[in-house]
Amino acid sequence: MNQGRLLTNAERARRHLTSDTNCKICGGGPETTLHVVRDCPFARATWADLLEDEPDSRFFEQDGQRWSLYYLSGKSNTIDATIFAGTCWLLWKNQNDFVFQDKLKTHTQVQFHSKQLRDEIIKAFDQEKTVFGTGGTREQRLVGWQPPAQDWVCVNTDGSVNHSPESTSCGGIIRRSDGRFIRAFTANLGRGSITRAELAGIVYGLDLAWEQGVRKVLLQTDSATAKSLIENATEQHIHFSQISEIRRILQRDWTSIAGPLVLRTLAGGLEPLVCRPVCSITTLLHYSHLLPRNLDRLSRFVRPELLVRGNPLFLFIINLLRCFWS
Ligand SMILES: [Zn+2]
Numbered sequence: 001m002n003q004g005r006l007l008t009n010a011e012r013a014r015r016h017l018t019s020d021t022n023c024k025i026c027g028g029g030p031e032t033t034l035h036v037v038r039d040c041p042f043a044r045a046t047w048a049d050l051l052e053d054e055p056d057s058r059f060f061e062q063d064g065q066r067w068s069l070y071y072l073s074g075k076s077n078t079i080d081a082t083i084f085a086g087t088c089w090l091l092w093k094n095q096n097d098f099v100f101q102d103k104l105k106t107h108t109q110v111q112f113h114s115k116q117l118r119d120e121i122i123k124a125f126d127q128e129k130t131v132f133g134t135g136g137t138r139e140q141r142l143v144g145w146q147p148p149a150q151d152w153v154c155v156n157t158d159g160s161v162n163h164s165p166e167s168t169s170c171g172g173i174i175r176r177s178d179g180r181f182i183r184a185f186t187a188n189l190g191r192g193s194i195t196r197a198e199l200a201g202i203v204y205g206l207d208l209a210w211e212q213g214v215r216k217v218l219l220q221t222d223s224a225t226a227k228s229l230i231e232n233a234t235e236q237h238i239h240f241s242q243i244s245e246i247r248r249i250l251q252r253d254w255t256s257i258a259g260p261l262v263l264r265t266l267a268g269g270l271e272p273l274v275c276r277p278v279c280s281i282t283t284l285l286h287y288s289h290l291l292p293r294n295l296d297r298l299s300r301f302v303r304p305e306l307l308v309r310g311n312p313l314f315l316f317i318i319n320l321l322r323c324f325w326s
Helices: 009-014 033-039 041-050 064-072 081-101 107-126 194-211 224-232 240-250 263-275 277-287 296-301 312-325
Strands: 153-162 167-176 181-190 216-221 256-258
Touching: 033 041, 033 064, 033 081, 033 312, 041 081, 041 107, 064 081, 064 312, 081 107, 081 263, 081 312, 153 194, 167 194, 181 194, 194 216, 194 224, 194 240, 224 240, 263 277, 277 296, 277 312
Parallel strands: 153 216, 216 256
Antiparallel strands: 153 167, 167 181
């Protein structure tokens, strides 16, 4: 993505990056954004399977503008906004993986991922819980929580920045695979960065699970930054002491340990579309420059914080909308 555009082959050709405007997957073309996310035979097969129970003849006929707005705003009874957004994203990602890394999934795999995302969101929505009880300062919604496979224990952690007074905190919850609650925790960390808070949450969460005798743990964090730091950071990093502490904990004698999960990041990205659809759509339209100026009233639903933490899915949709409307 570059300057608000999804860089399709057609776009790359226009910029003389390549002379080939055809789609790399089907050889047809030109490989426009709409081709990649809908009209390519690969994408068509994916959508057709998703629409199997209730065929929607208009789905493949609308122009990109109407199509994207109609399905994103949840007006369709056949495909809801989360599946729509998630599938567009997965198709787009699939195309990029193929073009740049020679990896190609089957459309059944893409479709499976898209349904998995949707299930994950629904589960999370059902299991919305208040973590901070007595003396707690805020409610926390655990998005994207997914029960781990049998006899695993799931540790969800999160960090947050509170602006008044300026301070950071972390929290988490430890549950068995059947959803039974083990422990929850929260800690005030004083001034600091969100990354430090995310990392602190992981340290507390894993340590607490260990103390409770847990030896098979699935760590879930929605912080892609924390995940990447745990995997890659070197001694020069300002949070290295925390990172190495996490690495030491991970090396303990756990029977098994998995995560942090990448999928959860994407499900977390879709979650606002389910829980706060009006804010989500208004925010997407606002940042895509599509919010009609005469509808000033709507601007109070714009939530910059939905993008603040670099929600990759929202950024993708904004780019997608800009492509169709410019
Ligand atoms: Zn194609």
